[in-house]
Amino acid sequence: MVATAKTTRRTARREQRRQQLIDATMKCIARKGMGNTTLGDVAGEAGLSQGIVNLHFKSKDNLLAETLRYLADEYKSHFSKAYEKSGPGPADKLLALVELDLRPSICDRRKVAVWFAFWGEVQSRPTYRKICDERDQYYDDTIERLAAEIIAEGDYQHITAESVAIVLNSMTNGLWLSFLISPRTFDRQKARDALLGYLSSVFPKHFS
Amino acid sequence: MVATAKTTRRTARREQRRQQLIDATMKCIARKGMGNTTLGDVAGEAGLSQGIVNLHFKSKDNLLAETLRYLADEYKSHFSKAYEKSGPGPADKLLALVELDLRPSICDRRKVAVWFAFWGEVQSRPTYRKICDERDQYYDDTIERLAAEIIAEGDYQHITAESVAIVLNSMTNGLWLSFLISPRTFDRQKARDALLGYLSSVFPKHFS
DNA sequence: GTAAAAAATGAATGAGTATTCATTCATATT
DNA sequence: AATATGAATGAATACTCATTCATTTTTTAC
Numbered sequence: 001m002v003a004t005a006k007t008t009r010r011t012a013r014r015e016q017r018r019q020q021l022i023d024a025t026m027k028c029i030a031r032k033g034m035g036n037t038t039l040g041d042v043a044g045e046a047g048l049s050q051g052i053v054n055l056h057f058k059s060k061d062n063l064l065a066e067t068l069r070y071l072a073d074e075y076k077s078h079f080s081k082a083y084e085k086s087g088p089g090p091a092d093k094l095l096a097l098v099e100l101d102l103r104p105s106i107c108d109r110r111k112v113a114v115w116f117a118f119w120g121e122v123q124s125r126p127t128y129r130k131i132c133d134e135r136d137q138y139y140d141d142t143i144e145r146l147a148a149e150i151i152a153e154g155d156y157q158h159i160t161a162e163s164v165a166i167v168l169n170s171m172t173n174g175l176w177l178s179f180l181i182s183p184r185t186f187d188r189q190k191a192r193d194a195l196l197g198y199l200s201s202v203f204p205k206h207f208s
Numbered sequence: 209m210v211a212t213a214k215t216t217r218r219t220a221r222r223e224q225r226r227q228q229l230i231d232a233t234m235k236c237i238a239r240k241g242m243g244n245t246t247l248g249d250v251a252g253e254a255g256l257s258q259g260i261v262n263l264h265f266k267s268k269d270n271l272l273a274e275t276l277r278y279l280a281d282e283y284k285s286h287f288s289k290a291y292e293k294s295g296p297g298p299a300d301k302l303l304a305l306v307e308l309d310l311r312p313s314i315c316d317r318r319k320v321a322v323w324f325a326f327w328g329e330v331q332s333r334p335t336y337r338k339i340c341d342e343r344d345q346y347y348d349d350t351i352e353r354l355a356a357e358i359i360a361e362g363d364y365q366h367i368t369a370e371s372v373a374i375v376l377n378s379m380t381n382g383l384w385l386s387f388l389i390s391p392r393t394f395d396r397q398k399a400r401d402a403l404l405g406y407l408s409s410v411f412p413k414h415f416s
Numbered sequence: 417g418t419a420a421a422a423a424a425t426g427a428a429t430g431a432g433t434a435t436t437c438a439t440t441c442a443t444a445t446t
Numbered sequence: 447a448a449t450a451t452g453a454a455t456g457a458a459t460a461c462t463c464a465t466t467c468a469t470t471t472t473t474t475a476c
Contacts, residue, residue, distance in 0.1 A: 035243035120328030170382025
């Protein structure tokens with residue numbers, strides 16, 4: 001009885017419940033769009049009652065901001081892990097980071113839909129902008145530094161680290177858009193080939 | 209003559225009003241986001257009365273779809289014009305089309321904000337997806353054909369037209385995102401340099 | 417085992433907003 | 447000038463949904 005009660009208990013620890021609601025929020029946004037997602041939808045998706053979101057997040061605005069922050073933090077964490085785990089040279093690291101954006105766990109229908117939902121509102125919401133900006137800066141700076149190291153190593157001419165960072169950053173975001181809009185025709189392998197094609201034409205000594 | 213002129217003027221006024229409302233819609237979406245734009249906002253922005261949108265567009269949903277269609281059509285029209293007007297070779301044409309996406313009349317704060325607002329909802333709205341898909345297909349096919357011609361002309365190895373089209377398509381969309389999120393740090397010239405840098409590394413004989 | 421605390425419920429509230437429609441207004445037609 | 451017609455208004459309506467809160471259920475502490 002004690003054991004059963006523990007596994008089937010209806011209440012959950014605060015953090016657990018919050019996470020459950022954030023997950024439900026992402027599902028709803030992906031399915032119905034941010035504008036058409038109601039707190040009732042989120043609660044229903046989580047199998048809980050009407051007032052649950054306000055209990056745990058105080059307001060809808062707050063829930064949405066926390067959802068975005070969760071996504072951004074998750075991305076950063078994957079990013080750092082990919083960086084640490086990859087080979088020692090800057091080319092290894094750059095490749096690992098670029099490939100990260102195509103990994104199914106990141107380049108996932110639901111998550112990408114949520115990113116774009118927020119980007120669509122970023123213009124009018126300073127909070128969203130701040131969170132997105134921060135993540136982008138983090139990404140951009142790292143990529144540019146790696147590109148600079150590769151350029152120095154290979155003594156490449158006619159190319160700047162900044163340009164490479166701009167290309168890679170915009171390409172990965174743009175690939176997400178293709179994935180979102182045309183999941184049928186989107187092909188991870190082709191996307192990867194395109195990215196590698198770019199890297200090998202700009203850094204031929206490093207990416208054959 | 210008299211009858212005809214009068215008739216066309218009357219219908220023209222109707223189209224004029226619709227266009228005025230579409231413009232107001234884009235302004236509102238850019239300022240407040242799609243989710244927070246009310247029909248009252250749109251009517252107010254146009255200097256007209258509450259019920260005006262329903263009179264001309266039947267419903268809010270319809271207004272939004274027509275707004276997206278307008279944007280897509282406008283883009284296609286600029287695209288065709290740029291294609292026609294550009295130099296004869298495929299490299300001239302490719303450059304002209306790529307540069308189009310950075311032209312202030314296209315890469316404009318308001319319009320880009322509206323594109324992203326719709327992309328954020330594309331997942332849940334088949335109508336939006338269809339319109340976006342169509343535009344993308346148009347773009348992609350043309351770019352790929354031009355890339356294929358350039359590859360043939362220059363006898364380039366280790367590169368496919370499809371890859372080039374993927375890179376260019378995702379890059380231009382991605383650059384729009386940077387422009388939207390960080391208008392302060394976004395730099396048209398640097399974006400252009402990055403695009404040209406890509407083209408010259410992949411097609412060195414055509415883009416020095 | 418009991419009491420206090422915490423978590424969760426779901427009906428009620430009220431603010432906001434899409435839509436409707438009776439009426440007014442402007443212009444064209446006779 | 448008189449009439450007809452489409453355009454526009456804006457108050458009224460109907461509805462959605464975020465938020466609140468009194469109540470119930472579950473957990474924790476003793």
